[in-house]
Amino acid sequence: MNTLPESIMLHAKGLQEGGVLSPKEFLHLGSRAAVDQAFSRLVKAGKLLRVARGIYAVPISGRFGTRAPSPEKVIKAMAEQSGEIVVAHGASAANALGLTQQVPIREVYLTSGRTRKLMLGRSEILVKHAPRWMLALGSGPAGAAVRALAWMGPTHVGESLMSLHSTLPSIEWRALAASRGALPSWMAQAIGKEASRD
Template sequence: MNTLPETILQEALSLPEGGVLSPKEFLHLGSRSAVDQAFSRLARMGKLLRVARGTYSVPVSSRFGQRAPAVEKLIKALAEQSGEIVVPHGANSANALGLTQQVPIREVYLTSGKTRKLQLGRSEVLLKHAPRWMLALGARPAGAAIRALAWIGQTHAKTSLTSLHRTLPASEWQALIQARATLPGWMAQAIGKEAARA
């Protein structure tokens, strides 16, 4: 029969890259302190990566040694586990939509959950609580457009909306127009003006 650390590691290794585990999932196998101790031991040995409090992932082994899992995969697994909405920050969205050439230095994601930091090896990822309207359309292009506009700000919204009107698929442009009631006044007005020009 497997020991507690072996059982935890076996489960961890069965997960896809970026999959996350919580000690709470193993409380049926032992006391809280025994489970926490097993996780701590596995993390010290380098078999698990402590990403945040109560959240662990398996490092990825390659011919160059071990590395942290891909941020996007880890974020997706975290969102699925917690039931939170987690989406790229407005600066990333603006870059992805071609509205800016700036590439954000720091990895920042917006979440419906609480603000916290994730530690992925040497890099740090910030999950920042965002208002509901920024997350309304999720990860789809219209949602990215909302976050990009929020990051760009009122001053440059008109130019950005002209570009988005040209580049977003028609269904996403319509979703953006329909979301106006949930958005801040200046953004709703700017979208309405751009839609009226069509």
């Protein structure tokens, strides 16, 4: 019979990079105090990383020692576990869509859940609650376009939309144009104006 830490590590080793664990998953193996203590010991031993309260990940071992798993993979696993929508921040979206050359210094994600900070090694990642309209089109190009436009702001919305109109796949452009009713009026108006050129 495996000890509590062995059972936790056995489960952890079966996860892909970025997979997350929660003490709640192991309450069938012992009391809450015993499970919390086992997690605490595994963190001290360097076998697990405490990402946030009640969320742990396995460090990745490689030729050059161990490192934290990639933030994108941890965020994706957390979203799957919690059922939240988690997407890249508008600054990252604007950069990815070619609307700005600026590369965000800090990693920020937007979520339908609560705001929290994650620690992955020495990196701090902010997962920030966002209004529903920012997440309505999901993580695809049309959703990224909404967040990029929100970040660019009303001053640059016209030129940004001209660029997006020519670079977004037509199905994504149509999805963006069709979502106007859920967006802030300055953005909806600008999208309508650009869409009328079709």
